[in-house]
Amino acid sequence: xxxxxxxxxxxxxxxxxxxxxxxxxxxxxxxxxxxxxxxxxxxxxxxxxxxxxxxxxxxxxxxxxxxxxxxxxxxxxxxxxxxxxxxxxxxxxxxxxxxxxxxxxxxxxxxxxxxxxxxxxxxxxxxxxxxxxxxxxxxxxxxxxxxxxxxxxxxxxxxxxxxxxxxxxxxxxxxxxxxxxxxxxxxxxxxxxx
Numbered sequence: 001x002x003x004x005x006x007x008x009x010x011x012x013x014x015x016x017x018x019x020x021x022x023x024x025x026x027x028x029x030x031x032x033x034x035x036x037x038x039x040x041x042x043x044x045x046x047x048x049x050x051x052x053x054x055x056x057x058x059x060x061x062x063x064x065x066x067x068x069x070x071x072x073x074x075x076x077x078x079x080x081x082x083x084x085x086x087x088x089x090x091x092x093x094x095x096x097x098x099x100x101x102x103x104x105x106x107x108x109x110x111x112x113x114x115x116x117x118x119x120x121x122x123x124x125x126x127x128x129x130x131x132x133x134x135x136x137x138x139x140x141x142x143x144x145x146x147x148x149x150x151x152x153x154x155x156x157x158x159x160x161x162x163x164x165x166x167x168x169x170x171x172x173x174x175x176x177x178x179x180x181x182x183x184x185x186x187x188x189x190x191x192x193x194x
Contacts, residue, residue: 011060022152024158031164031165038165042113044112062107099134113179123188126180132176141167
């Protein structure tokens with residue numbers, strides 16, 4: 001498995017567009033290893049979140065993406081970007097296996113453990129266990145990320161911060177709660193203006 005050529009062509013364009021349209025503050029990029037298996041997991045605020053990640057992370061990020069995107073006009077884009085389809089109507093073991101395959105090939109995987117964009121009033125929605133399970137099964141480190149602020153056209157409004165890598169143990173429920181709390185605490189800090 002190699003980085004997709006399509007991704008290499010698209011990423012510089014995405015980078016320029018994000019810098020112009022939605023300038024963002026980026027912290028903690030040095031927490032992402034330059035090589036080896038790594039999983040990025042964080043909160044999901046808008047459809048622009050994966051686009052922001054593509055623009056700021058130098059490595060190719062293989063996202064888990066909803067299966068609906070693999071049909072129609074978006075199909076060549078998500079396939080070309082090296083995404084893994086997820087059927088959100090079932091407990092999709094194929095999606096988890098897809099993430100595991102990428103990690104076993106020392107690649108970078110991106111997951112939004114909430115499973116969808118958070119449109120609730122809650123600071124964060126309960127995390128699905130897939131991210132910590134994939135890391136546990138492949139002995140991969142997990143880098144949490146936190147997106148705060150708002151996407152404001154031509155103005156710096158959004159901030160993304162990558163936290164220190166976590167080593168995932170065998171108690172998946174405990175590790176999932178730890179990840180969720182880490183991100184939730186950072187979000188509360190961000191909302192309190194610190």
